[in-house]
Amino acid sequence: MTTSSGIVQPPAAPKPLEWARTNLFSNWFNAILTIISIGFIYFVLVTAARWIFFTADWRPVAVSPLLFLVGQYPRDQLWRPGASLLISTFLIGMSWGVWERYIKAFAIFLGVLLGVLALIPLDTPTITPVVRAVFIANPFLIYAGYRLGRLPAVKGSLVISLWLIASALITLALLPGFKNIPALPSVPTTAWGGLMITLLLAVGGIVLSFPIGVLLALGRRSSLPVVKLFSIFFIEVVRGVPLVTILFMFSVILVLFLPAESRIDRIMRALIGTVIFSAAYTAENVRGGLQAIPEGQVEAAKALGLNNFYITTFIVLPQALRLVIPTIVGQFISLFKDTTLVVIVGINDLLGIGNAILNLDPEFVHLQMEVYLFIAVIFWVFSYFMSYASRLVEKALGVGER
Amino acid sequence: MVNNLSSSEKTPLWRDERVLRMAAQVISAVIILGFFFWAVVNFLAITTQRGMPLTFGFLKEPAGFPISESFIPYDPTMSFGRAFLAGLTNTLVVSAAGIVLSTVIGLVVGLARLSSNWLLSRIALAFIEFHRNIPLLVLLFLLYFGVFTRLPRVKESIVLPGPIYLSQRGLYLAWPRFTETGDVFLGFTAAGVILAVVAWKVLRRIQETTGRLTYFSWVSLGILVLIPLIGWFVSGGSPLWMDIPVLEGFNFKGGLRLTPEFAAMLVGLTTYTAAFNAEVIRAGIQSVRKGQVEAARALGLRNHQILGLIVIPQALRVVIPPLISQYLNLTKNSSLALTIGYQELFAVGKITINQAGRAVPVFVMIMATYLGLSLLTSLVLNIYNRRVQFIER
Numbered sequence A: 001m002t003t004s005s006g007i008v009q010p011p012a013a014p015k016p017l018e019w020a021r022t023n024l025f026s027n028w029f030n031a032i033l034t035i036i037s038i039g040f041i042y043f044v045l046v047t048a049a050r051w052i053f054f055t056a057d058w059r060p061v062a063v064s065p066l067l068f069l070v071g072q073y074p075r076d077q078l079w080r081p082g083a084s085l086l087i088s089t090f091l092i093g094m095s096w097g098v099w100e101r102y103i104k105a106f107a108i109f110l111g112v113l114l115g116v117l118a119l120i121p122l123d124t125p126t127i128t129p130v131v132r133a134v135f136i137a138n139p140f141l142i143y144a145g146y147r148l149g150r151l152p153a154v155k156g157s158l159v160i161s162l163w164l165i166a167s168a169l170i171t172l173a174l175l176p177g178f179k180n181i182p183a184l185p186s187v188p189t190t191a192w193g194g195l196m197i198t199l200l201l202a203v204g205g206i207v208l209s210f211p212i213g214v215l216l217a218l219g220r221r222s223s224l225p226v227v228k229l230f231s232i233f234f235i236e237v238v239r240g241v242p243l244v245t246i247l248f249m250f251s252v253i254l255v256l257f258l259p260a261e262s263r264i265d266r267i268m269r270a271l272i273g274t275v276i277f278s279a280a281y282t283a284e285n286v287r288g289g290l291q292a293i294p295e296g297q298v299e300a301a302k303a304l305g306l307n308n309f310y311i312t313t314f315i316v317l318p319q320a321l322r323l324v325i326p327t328i329v330g331q332f333i334s335l336f337k338d339t340t341l342v343v344i345v346g347i348n349d350l351l352g353i354g355n356a357i358l359n360l361d362p363e364f365v366h367l368q369m370e371v372y373l374f375i376a377v378i379f380w381v382f383s384y385f386m387s388y389a390s391r392l393v394e395k396a397l398g399v400g401e402r
Numbered sequence B: 001m002v003n004n005l006s007s008s009e010k011t012p013l014w015r016d017e018r019v020l021r022m023a024a025q026v027i028s029a030v031i032i033l034g035f036f037f038w039a040v041v042n043f044l045a046i047t048t049q050r051g052m053p054l055t056f057g058f059l060k061e062p063a064g065f066p067i068s069e070s071f072i073p074y075d076p077t078m079s080f081g082r083a084f085l086a087g088l089t090n091t092l093v094v095s096a097a098g099i100v101l102s103t104v105i106g107l108v109v110g111l112a113r114l115s116s117n118w119l120l121s122r123i124a125l126a127f128i129e130f131h132r133n134i135p136l137l138v139l140l141f142l143l144y145f146g147v148f149t150r151l152p153r154v155k156e157s158i159v160l161p162g163p164i165y166l167s168q169r170g171l172y173l174a175w176p177r178f179t180e181t182g183d184v185f186l187g188f189t190a191a192g193v194i195l196a197v198v199a200w201k202v203l204r205r206i207q208e209t210t211g212r213l214t215y216f217s218w219v220s221l222g223i224l225v226l227i228p229l230i231g232w233f234v235s236g237g238s239p240l241w242m243d244i245p246v247l248e249g250f251n252f253k254g255g256l257r258l259t260p261e262f263a264a265m266l267v268g269l270t271t272y273t274a275a276f277n278a279e280v281i282r283a284g285i286q287s288v289r290k291g292q293v294e295a296a297r298a299l300g301l302r303n304h305q306i307l308g309l310i311v312i313p314q315a316l317r318v319v320i321p322p323l324i325s326q327y328l329n330l331t332k333n334s335s336l337a338l339t340i341g342y343q344e345l346f347a348v349g350k351i352t353i354n355q356a357g358r359a360v361p362v363f364v365m366i367m368a369t370y371l372g373l374s375l376l377t378s379l380v381l382n383i384y385n386r387r388v389q390f391i392e393r
Helices: A016-023 A028-055 A065-070 A079-099 A101-119 A129-150 A156-174 A195-220 A225-240 A243-257 A266-292 A295-303 A308-345 A350-358 A368-397 B002-006 B017-050 B080-114 B118-132 B136-150 B182-210 B216-234 B260-287 B290-298 B303-340 B345-356 B359-392
Strands: B158-160 B164-167 B170-173 B175-178 B240-243 B246-248 B251-253 B256-258
Touching: A028 B118, A065 A195, A065 A350, A065 A368, A079 A101, A079 A129, A079 A156, A101 A129, A101 A368, A156 A195, A195 A225, A195 A266, A195 A308, A195 A350, A225 A266, A225 B017, A225 B359, A243 A266, A243 A308, A243 B017, A243 B303, A243 B345, A243 B359, A266 A308, A295 A308, A308 A350, A308 A368, A308 B136, A308 B303, A350 A368, A350 B136, A368 B118, A368 B136, B080 B118, B080 B260, B080 B303, B080 B345, B080 B359, B118 B260, B136 B260, B136 B303, B170 B260, B175 B182, B182 B216, B256 B260, B260 B303, B290 B303, B303 B345, B303 B359, B345 B359
Parallel strands: none
Antiparallel strands: B158 B164, B164 B170, B170 B256, B175 B240, B246 B251
16 A cells, blocks of 8 residues: 555655755746746646636536436436446456556545445435435445455456456447337447446446457557558548548448447447547557567577467567556547547537526527536546556566666 | 378368468458448449449539638639639648647647646646547637637727737737838848858767767857848848737738637647647657766766757657557547638538539548648658657667
């Protein structure tokens, strides 16, 4: 547990006055800068505080926090996204138990965040004690998963298969439901929304794009001209155009290239677009890792008589993928932010819900600042602490130090 | 191994490297081409059924939709092709302005981040962390819906020093414009720039080969200032005048007007990218080892020489490649403008799809344009990059 004490500190903390002299008033120019900075900070803080506490009207944000979480998901079926969340956090706990330092910082961050969310004193009837209980349960489930994952019997392969089963279960059965099973009535994806969609798209995008990206990266380094050319073409085209065009293409143009009358769900189309986009970037990141593996590794493997397939899967890839973990986390964070673009193709993700709430009540129309600022804060907290956790992981593992 | 050698006369087909490679290529080619063929067949079936030919002839037809602002003359009677061009100019203008401004702000913030003043460095950090951790689209919505559309009416404009007027109608600022004698002045300025560059190169080479001090930076700086100055007086009368916005009736007259859409887009793109640029620049400067500066000082170089000859050339090597990708990102991100009503390439393309009903040709054009822009930018900057990299090794 080096979460807060992990920050490197100078051997002996200098006295405040001494510190101020060296860091703030070392010469007259610095002193002027300091005074201007203090004035600036004071102005910003006072203006912001005045606005936040007096001018701003937070009703649109407080009116229905559930909308921001799950969109229009039927309120009597809320146990389904709730259960999905609990299953995921439990598995995150298990992953922490198995992979220890790789996951630790992320798991702790998630547990703290969800626990804090549960305790926010919001006075709306939509936040029932049950909803609070679901959130408060997460830290405990993460810990329970961690203890379970620590057991020697639990192996990485088991956790990975559990993840695969759980994600299939959640995305194909639990959330969409079925037409003819009364216990799990069908919920059309038009009713999905909020943070749920944002997370589904970001996590789904990064996970599904990973194998494609690895294949493309290998393809780009392949000595087979056809494979190499296709990989380069794919990667460069996708990286050369904005994500909006790709999303738009998959939501509007894709149907033209499929057999007539075939229908793909619109969230599925957005997900395909996200995956295609992300795959090209994953490919370039993985290629960076592949290039960092010394040629001697391959030569040694060849000398041992391994064939190309074994060399790639058992020698090169494991080392390369370990190297690119920080980059992939960074990519995940930017993908998480980029998923907001799905509002352009009409999906109610977090930002889309914000837009919808502004139109909910004529009194809210002019409260864009409040709503978008709230959304910005949500994204900020997630992104900032994810990158913070990733830096901790990097430091703990010494990744990137070669 | 031994076995292989003894029975090497005949390798089975499935273990023959060459056969396997060919097979892999053929199989992947068949899969890729087959997939494309399948998609194209479906596509042709649908388009013939709906009557949407795959031709670009519609580009000559009148567009019939207005574009809220354009840097080239455009009105709805003009063709779809012209509309596309107007959209492209809008993209280029906002991207170019964004690239310049984000570099300047990025440099300032990056240097502030490195400042020995703790407070200043923290302010820069706050700027960087704020922008890096929120989606650009949310930032744009905040700026446009939260700030620029909420500005007071023209009569109660907010006045910033400059003068810059902020109101519902956008941002009005004073802007230098050329008078009739401006051409002469421009000619002199161009000549001054060219001469200064030539002088710099020649004198520098002389100094490098002979070791004699030629003061090349001072000489070329003098040329750069003097010749335009001569031009200013020769042209008779001021070649430039300040176009200052004046409130007349219900609107401003004169000055440069930025629409709220353009202003929000420019501010959003600029500050967002500047945060990333600041990190790139900071990392670049930090990548130059302290020993380099100390060694230069030990050799007796002055501070500005250390900066110009030692630190900046080495930092540039590290800075340029990520900066290129930030510029490309900015250009691609400008496509988000359609959400706040600044009609650039993608927004115009989207309207064209609705108006002309030719989704695929328009889409091919959009993608090809962005791809072209990306490839062009990276080509130009990569050439520059190669020159910078060459200096050291």
